[in-house]
Structures are given as C-alpha cells and as structure tokens.
Amino acid sequence: xxGIPATYRExxxxxxxxEMEADPDVFCLGEDIGAAGGVFKTTVGLFERFGPDRVxxxxxxxxxxxxxxxxxxxxxxxxxxxxxxxDFAGVAxxxxxxxxxxxxxxxxxxxxxxxTIRMACGAGLGFAAQHSQTAENWxxxxxxxxxxxxxTPADAYxxxxxxxxxxxxxxxxxxxxxxxxxxxxxxxxMVPLGVAEVVREGHTVTVAAPQQMRHRCIAAADEVAAEGxxxxxxxxxxxxxxxxxxxxxxxxxxxxxxxxxxSPAAGSWGATVIAHIAEHALDDLDAPPALIAADDxxxxxxxxxxxxxxxxxxxxxDGIRRVAAL
Amino acid sequence: xxxxxxxxxxxxxxxxxxxxIRQFEDEVQxxxxxxxVRGSTHLYQGQEAVAVGACSxxxxxxxxxxxxxxxxxxxxxxxxxxxxxxxxLGKADGLCGGKGGSMHLTDVSRGILGSFxxxxxxxxxxxxxxxxxxxxxxDAISLAFFGDGATNIGTFHxxxxxxxxxxxxxxxVCENNLYGEYSPIASTTPIERLADRATSYGMASAxxxxxxxxxxxxxVWEAAERGRAGEGPMLIEAxxxxxxxxxxxxxxxxxxxxxxxxxxxxxxILLFERALVERGVATPNELATVRTEVEREIKRISDxxxxxxxxRPEARFEDVLV
Numbered sequence: 001x002x003g004i005p006a007t008y009r010e011x012x013x014x015x016x017x018x019e020m021e022a023d024p025d026v027f028c029l030g031e032d033i034g035a036a037g038g039v040f041k042t043t044v045g046l047f048e049r050f051g052p053d054r055v056x057x058x059x060x061x062x063x064x065x066x067x068x069x070x071x072x073x074x075x076x077x078x079x080x081x082x083x084x085x086x087d088f089a090g091v092a093x094x095x096x097x098x099x100x101x102x103x104x105x106x107x108x109x110x111x112x113x114x115x116t117i118r119m120a121c122g123a124g125l126g127f128a129a130q131h132s133q134t135a136e137n138w139x140x141x142x143x144x145x146x147x148x149x150x151x152t153p154a155d156a157y158x159x160x161x162x163x164x165x166x167x168x169x170x171x172x173x174x175x176x177x178x179x180x181x182x183x184x185x186x187x188x189x190m191v192p193l194g195v196a197e198v199v200r201e202g203h204t205v206t207v208a209a210p211q212q213m214r215h216r217c218i219a220a221a222d223e224v225a226a227e228g229x230x231x232x233x234x235x236x237x238x239x240x241x242x243x244x245x246x247x248x249x250x251x252x253x254x255x256x257x258x259x260x261x262x263s264p265a266a267g268s269w270g271a272t273v274i275a276h277i278a279e280h281a282l283d284d285l286d287a288p289p290a291l292i293a294a295d296d297x298x299x300x301x302x303x304x305x306x307x308x309x310x311x312x313x314x315x316x317x318d319g320i321r322r323v324a325a326l
Numbered sequence: 327x328x329x330x331x332x333x334x335x336x337x338x339x340x341x342x343x344x345x346x347i348r349q350f351e352d353e354v355q356x357x358x359x360x361x362x363v364r365g366s367t368h369l370y371q372g373q374e375a376v377a378v379g380a381c382s383x384x385x386x387x388x389x390x391x392x393x394x395x396x397x398x399x400x401x402x403x404x405x406x407x408x409x410x411x412x413x414x415l416g417k418a419d420g421l422c423g424g425k426g427g428s429m430h431l432t433d434v435s436r437g438i439l440g441s442f443x444x445x446x447x448x449x450x451x452x453x454x455x456x457x458x459x460x461x462x463x464x465d466a467i468s469l470a471f472f473g474d475g476a477t478n479i480g481t482f483h484x485x486x487x488x489x490x491x492x493x494x495x496x497x498x499v500c501e502n503n504l505y506g507e508y509s510p511i512a513s514t515t516p517i518e519r520l521a522d523r524a525t526s527y528g529m530a531s532a533x534x535x536x537x538x539x540x541x542x543x544x545x546v547w548e549a550a551e552r553g554r555a556g557e558g559p560m561l562i563e564a565x566x567x568x569x570x571x572x573x574x575x576x577x578x579x580x581x582x583x584x585x586x587x588x589x590x591x592x593x594x595i596l597l598f599e600r601a602l603v604e605r606g607v608a609t610p611n612e613l614a615t616v617r618t619e620v621e622r623e624i625k626r627i628s629d630x631x632x633x634x635x636x637x638r639p640e641a642r643f644e645d646v647l648v
Contacts, residue, residue, distance in 0.1 A: 027461065053461060059491060064450045064484035071454020071468070074439050075389060077461060079454070094444050094481075099451065107432040107440065108423030109645035143646050167648040241647075 003154065003184030011153035011185045012042040012118075012174060015160035016080065018187065020050050023078060026164055027054040029065060030082030030118075039084055040120050040179055062088050066095035069115045070103065078114045080164055086121035086135035086173055093138075100169045101144035112167040118160070121149075122175040122212055123262060123310055129298035132306075134211070134261075136173055136239050137268045146170040146193055147240040151214040153183035155237060158191025166193060175211040196243035198250065202230030205324050206250040208273060209260035210236050213311060217260055220317040229324045239269045247273060248281050255286030256323050262310045265293035287326035292319040329383065329547035332540075334607045340382060340539055341602060342616055344374040344595050347398040349624040350407055351570075354397065354414060354428070358574065362632065363414055367428050370398035372537075372569030375594035376501050377402040379542025380469060380564075383550045387464060389437045389455040391448035392471040394429035395568075396441030399471050405433045408627045417634040424637040425645070439468075446476040449485035449498065456494035456553070467495040467553040469546070475506025477520050486561065490527040495553030497546060498561045501536060503568040508580055521563035529561055536564030537594040540601070566594070 006014060020026045027050075028043060034057040037044035047055040058065050062083055069079035083089055089096060096117070103113050123132040139147050146168050150156040156174065163170035170193065199214065200221060209217040214235045221231035232250050236242050251257050257277055259270030274289045294310040311319075332340065351369045358367050370377070373395075381402035384390060392399035400410055405421060413420030414428045421433050429443035439455060442448035448470050455468035476482050477500060489496045500520055504511055512518070524531030530552065534545045542564055549560035567589040571578035578586075602608045608616075 056492075059484070059487055061484035061488055063481045064453060064488040067447065067450020067481065067485065068454035068457055068488065071391075071439065071451035071456070072458050072461070073454070074434065074451070075455045075458035077458050094447060095450060098444050099442065099447050103440070104648070105645050106422060106426040106430045107434065107645075108421070108425050110422070110432060110434040112648055146647065 003186040006153045006157070006183065006185045007179065008153045008156045008181040008183070009040065009042055009179040011157035012160060013044055013046065014185060014187070015157045016043065016046055017049065019161055019164040020046070020054060025076065026078045026080065027056065028080045028082065029056040029058050029069065031058055031060055031084055033057060033082050038082065040176060042174065062092035063095050066092040066100060066117065069117070070095065070100050070113065073113050073115045074111050078164060080116040080118065083117060083119040085131050086119035087130050087133050089119060089135055089138065096139070096145070097142045101142045105144055113169050114167045115169045116163045116172060117169070118172045118174060120176040121173040122177050123299050123306060124177040124212065126301060126303060126306065128301040132299045134173065134263045137263055139171055140240050140269055140272065141267065144169065145240060146238065147173065148193055148238040149173045149175070149210045150237065151175070151178065151211045151235055153181060153185050154189070155191050157185040158189050159193065159237060162190050162193050177212050191237065194238045194241050194243055196234050196236045196246040198232060198246065199235050200231060200233040202232040203254055204230040205256040205258060205320055206232045206234060206247065206254045207258045207260060207320060208234045208236055208247055208270070210239065211262065213260040213262050216311065216313045216316055219313045220320060223313070223317045224320050224324070227321070229320060231320060236269070242269060242273065244273065244276055248277060251277055251281060252284045255284060257285065257289035258292060258320055258323050260292045260311055260316055261294065263294050264296045265291050266296065268293065287323055290319050290323050292316055327551070329544050337602060337607050340378050341598055341613070342620060343378045343402055344539065344598065345617055345620040346407060346624070347374045347377065347401050348595060349620050350401060350411065351397060353624050353628050354411070355570070357415070357628070363428065364416065365427060366573045368395040368573045369570045370395055372589065372593065373501055373503060373566045374398055375539035375598065376499065376536045376542055376564045376566055377471070379539040380471070380499050380546040382543050383546045384437065384469060387437070387466040389439050389466070389468045391439045391452045391468070392441050393445070393448065393473060394441060394443040395473065396431055396471070397428070400431040400433065400438055400441065403433070403438045404436050405431065405438055407624065408631050411627060412631045412634050415631060416636070417631065418637040418641070419634055423641060425641070446472065446479035446481035448472065449476070450481050452496050453485050453488050453494055456489065456496040457492065459495050460492070465554040467497055467550050469497040469499060471499050471501060473506065474500060474502040474504070474511045474520060475514070476500070477523055478514060486524070486527045486529060486559070489559040490529045493556065493558035496559040497549040497553060498559060499546065500561065500563045501566055502563050503566050505568060505572065507572045508576070519563070521561055524561035529559055531561040531563070533563045533565065536566030537592050537597055539594060539598050
C-alpha cells in the first residue's frame with residue numbers, strides 16, 4: 001500500500017476534509033467540533049479550512065443534532081453529525097431509531113437519508129459506565145441503519161468516506177482507545193461498507209472480532225500459533241448489515257467459530273453470527289461455537305475491574321484453545 | 327406590512343380547502359368505525375383554520391412537518407385527497423405505498439416532509455430543513471405544526487433553542503387545542519400562555535385565534551417574512567379546539583359540560599363562511615353549494631379508493647435501505 005502515515009484520529013479528520021472538499025453539500029455538526037477541534041481532536045483544522053457554516057458547533061442537544069441532520073438530508077444536504085460519546089446516542093434514540101432509520105421505509109421510498117453519525121465508543125480508558133460502551137448492539141435491532149466499526153487508520157478513513165457517500169443513515173463508531181493507533185491511509189481510498197476482511201488466514205478456527213478486540217485477537221493468535229493453532233481472523237468492519245458470507249465461508253474451511261466482542265453477550269452481533277451459523281451451517285461446524293464477550297454488568301471504573309470486564313488477550317487465547325481442542 | 331390580500335378566488339379556495347379537510351376527516355372517522363381503517367386515527371375537525379391559514383403562506387421550496395394529527399396539514403399543502411385516503415387505507419398507491427398510514431402521511435414532492443408520530447420529533451427535523459435554506463442561501467422557510475402537549479417534551483426545547491441560536495428560518499406553529507391526549511393542558515403545564523415559552527429562547531412569538539383562518543394567515547405570514555429576511559424563527563400559539571376525542575373511538579367524556587358546544591359556536595368553517603358573506607365574496611347559497619360539492623367529491627374518492635389494489639407482498643422488503 002502506498003499510503004501516508006496517519007493515526008486513527010488523523011485518519012478521521014482527513015476523511016472528513018476529503019469529503020467536504022469533494023462535495024459542497026457535506027457539512028459537519030456537533031458539540032465542540034468547531035474551533036475546539038472536537039473533544040477527541042478528530043475535527044482539528046476543519047473549522048479553519050471550511051468555516052463555521054460547514055463545521056457547525058451545536059448546543060448540547062443530541063436530539064436536535066440528529067433531527068436537524070435528518071431534516072437537512074431530506075432537503076438535499078449530506079450531514080455528518082458527531083455525538084461525541086456513543087453512550088449519548090441514548091439521548092437521541094428516538095431520532096435515530098424512530099425517525100432516521102424508518103424515514104425512507106415509512107415514506108415508501110420518497111427520499112434518501114444520507115446522514116452519517118459519528119460517535120466515539122469503547123472501554124479501556126477509565127471513563128466508567130456512561131462513557132465507555134461500544135453501543136453497536138443497541139442499533140442492530142433497528143432495520144434501516146448501517147453500523148460500521150473501524151479498527152485501523154486505513155479503515156477509519158475509508159469506512160467514513162464510504163459512509164458519507166452512502167445514501168443510507170450510517171453510524172460510524174470510532175473506538176476511543178484506538179485514536180492514537182498508527183498506520184497508513186491511502187488518500188482517495190475507500191473501504192466498502194458491508195464487507196468483512198480476512199485479516200489473517202488460518203485453518204484451525206475462525207475468529208471474528210472488530211476494533212479493539214481485533215487487535216487483541218492478533219496478539220492471541222500469535223500466542224496460540226506457537227501451539228499449532230492457526231487462527232483465521234476476520235474483522236467484520238460493518239456490523240449492520242454484517243458480512244455473514246465471509247464468516248460462513250471461513251467456517252466452512254475451519255469448522256470452528258469464535259466471536260470476540262467488547263460488549264455483553266445478550267442481543268449482540270456475536271450472538272447473531274453464532275445463531276446464524278448454527279441455523280444455516282450447522283453441518284460445517286466440528287465444535288460448538290463460542291462467544292467471548294464482556295461481562296454482563298455495567299462497565300466498572302477502577303482499572304483492575306475494567307481490565308477484567310472485557311475480553312483480555314489471555315481470555316481470548318484460552319477461548320480459542322478450548323474451541324480448537326473440541 | 328401585512329400579508330398580501332387574498333383575491334375572492336383565493337378566499338373561496340381556502341374555504342373549499344377547509345371543507346375538504348372537514349369532510350375528509352368525517353369520512354376517515356366513518357371508515358374507522360366500519361373497521362376499514364386500521365390502527366389509530368387522530369382527527370383534525372375543528373382545527374382546519376390553522377392548517378389552511380398557515381399553509382396559504384408557504385410557497386414552492388418551503389417545507390412543512392406535522393404530527394400524527396396531520397391529515398389537515400397534509401391536505402392544506404395540496405396533497406391529493408385520494409392518495410392521502412389511500413394511504414390511510416393502506417393501499418399500494420397511497421402517498422407512502424401503504425407503509426406509513428394515518429400517522430405518517432408524507433409527500434416530499436410537495437414539501438410535506440412528513441407526519442411525525444413521536445411527540446415533538448418533527449421540530450428538530452424542521453430545524454434541519456431550515457438549516458438547508460440557510461446553508462444554500464435561499465429564502466425558503468420550514469414550518470412545523472405541533473400540539474400543546476409537545477411543549478413539554480425535550481425535543482421542543484432543543485429544537486427551539488437550536489433554531490434561535492442559529493437564527494433559522496423556522497416557523498413553529500403550536501396548535502393549542504386544550505388537550506394533550508386525554509389531559510387538559512392546565513393539568514400538565516404550569517403556564518397558560520404557551521407562546522410565552524419563546525421568551526426563554528429570545529424568540530419572537532405571537533398568540534392568535536386559531537379558528538380565524540385569516541388571522542392565522544396574517545401572523546404566519548409575518549413569521550415567514552422574518553425567516554426569509556434572516557431574522558430568525560418565531561413561535562406562534564394558535565388557540566383552537568379539537569372537536570373530537572384524542573384518537574380512535576375516544577368519546578372525550580373528560581370534557582366539561584358545555585365546552586364543546588361553546589367551541590362549536592366558534593367553528594372555524596362557520597366563522598369563515600360568515601366573514602365571506604359579510605365581505606360579499608359569496609352568498610350563503612353559494613357556500614352551501616360548495617359544501618355539497620365537496621361532500622360528493624370526498625364520497626366519490628372514498629368509494630373509488632376503497633377498490634384500489636393492496637400493496638404487493640414483496641413491497642414490505644423494499645426501501646429499508648437504498
């Protein structure tokens with residue numbers, strides 16, 4: 001890849017800048033995204049470059065942010081709304097789940113709804129239970145939304161650009177523990193929504209994991225490789241609609257499936273993938289699949305507790321070993 | 327400055343529009359009681375002057391959002407009555423292909439961005455439509471209808487605050503019909519004059535007799551001109567009355583004795599007809615003829631639309647995503 005070096009955070013800002021440059025109808029709105037450059041510094045430089053009309057600071061009003069994005073999209077613009085923390089989506093849940101997601105359907109396809117909603121998600125930084133959730137599973141039961149969750153700078157850049165160009169409402173979850181992650185982005189490059197990537201090939205066990213869990217799975221895969229367990233690691237990248245085909249094809253090859261997620265098990269993407277494989281491809285399985293999930297509790301604050309709350313490298317490696325041995 | 331005076335033809339068109347809404351709603355109620363309309367209906371009889379007066383100000387490029395009690399606003403914007411009724415009947419050629427129904431009548435081609443069935447939700451959407459006008463430097467406005475009950479939900483506060491801080495060309499028309507669902511407004515709201523809520527947003531406001539179609543038109547015109555001139559949003563409280571219950575078969579037994587009768591004496595269509603006769607625009611006989619014509623037209627539409635085809639089964643999978 002002939003890219004330029006960038007952190008995940010810089011990749012976000014670059015994607016926003018490139019899309020605003022390419023299309024005058026694209027604009028950003030959100031809390032502190034203007035002169036302040038965003039609380040996570042993902043909009044640094046945009047205000048200076050594109051001005052206050054296109055990089056709009058809002059009051060702390062998540063319902064109004066999402067509702068205004070919908071209204072702007074229905075009248076021809078392509079808004080990119082930032083909700084700061086994914087946890088705040090709860091405040092705007094009506095606008096996201098009832099208005100944005102259902103608009104096209106309920107109107108019989110009269111309009112497209114090209115709204116992108118960015119939010120910073122994820123645990124590991126001591127933000128406690130109301131500022132650390134990955135929150136992706138909240139949206140999976142709401143037809144009409146797309147949800148993507150990049151793990152690398154290249155994906156943060158390419159998925160966000162695809163999201164902004166997509167005519168559907170797309171939620172882009174940026175993992176706050178990955179903002180400093182280094183990598184490369186290819187200016188002009190796009191990463192398609194709804195397409196998983198086989199990050200690492202192997203024939204013993206299929207492991208599906210996005211974002212922070214993908215990185216931990218790479219480390220765990222290295223660990224078990226020494227014992228002869230070859231992990232095929234898949235990053236779904238988009239969780240709605242999830243690329244079940246790529247996962248199913250891998251399971252056909254390995255006969256084993258582990259999903260690793262930074263969220264509780266109930267009603268989750270990992271549980272959905274396992275249910276799907278069990279329902280449609282049971283014959284491909286040589287062993288019961290496993291879901292390595294976060295604990296079924298709110299996210300605790302204290303470091304030793306938070307560390308244990310979500311799957312650690314060790315827990316992931318143990319889980320993979322267990323499934324591989326069955 | 328006041329609103330451009332309506333020609334006799336325009337006045338008669340407004341009268342016909344109010345009658346169309348009244349007859350349409352009476353027909354929807356009949357069909358609901360015959361179990362032909364599913365789910366719920368929230369009827370607009372008694373409030374016609376608000377929708378017709380306000381929408382008479384809107385022009386090409388302007389947008390409107392309304393609520394689940396939105397049949398009147400949608401018709402006042404010029405949506406065809408047959409496709410509107412067809413949507414309420416869940417027909418394939420309804421405004422939304424039968425996937426929205428009574429609470430979600432939408433006709434984007436006419437600036438009708440939709441009927442929103444979660445209280446207050448449309449106020450934020452109207453902010454976005456108004457923002458588009460600002461963004462593109464057009465003089466379009468966006469008008470939102472909502473009920474008195476919506477002034478107590480969070481989105482009302484967020485949307486009005488946002489509209490004020492961004493000086494959006496938005497017109498917020500609160501139809502105070504005295505009841506939020508089954509509860510009298512006084513039991514849920516500590517102030518009597520809802521227009522006063524605008525002061526906390528530094529926003530212009532006005533209260534108007536919502537049963538006087540020309541008075542509504544006048545104040546909405548003023549608000550629209552403010553918006554078009556970049557002077558920001560306005561909150562209008564239109565005092566009116568819901569002549570029927572909240573929804574479905576609600577008999578509205580919670581109303582005090584004599585209240586309905588007093589408001590029926592101030593029925594907006596009656597008041598407007600009186601004004602038209604006084605101005606010499608039409609004779610009582612001519613107005614009675616219009617009434618008969620509209621009744622026949624709605625009856626004809628109803629008979630016709632009931633025979634329209636149902637949606638194809640596969641249609642349920644369409645338009646979830648692009």
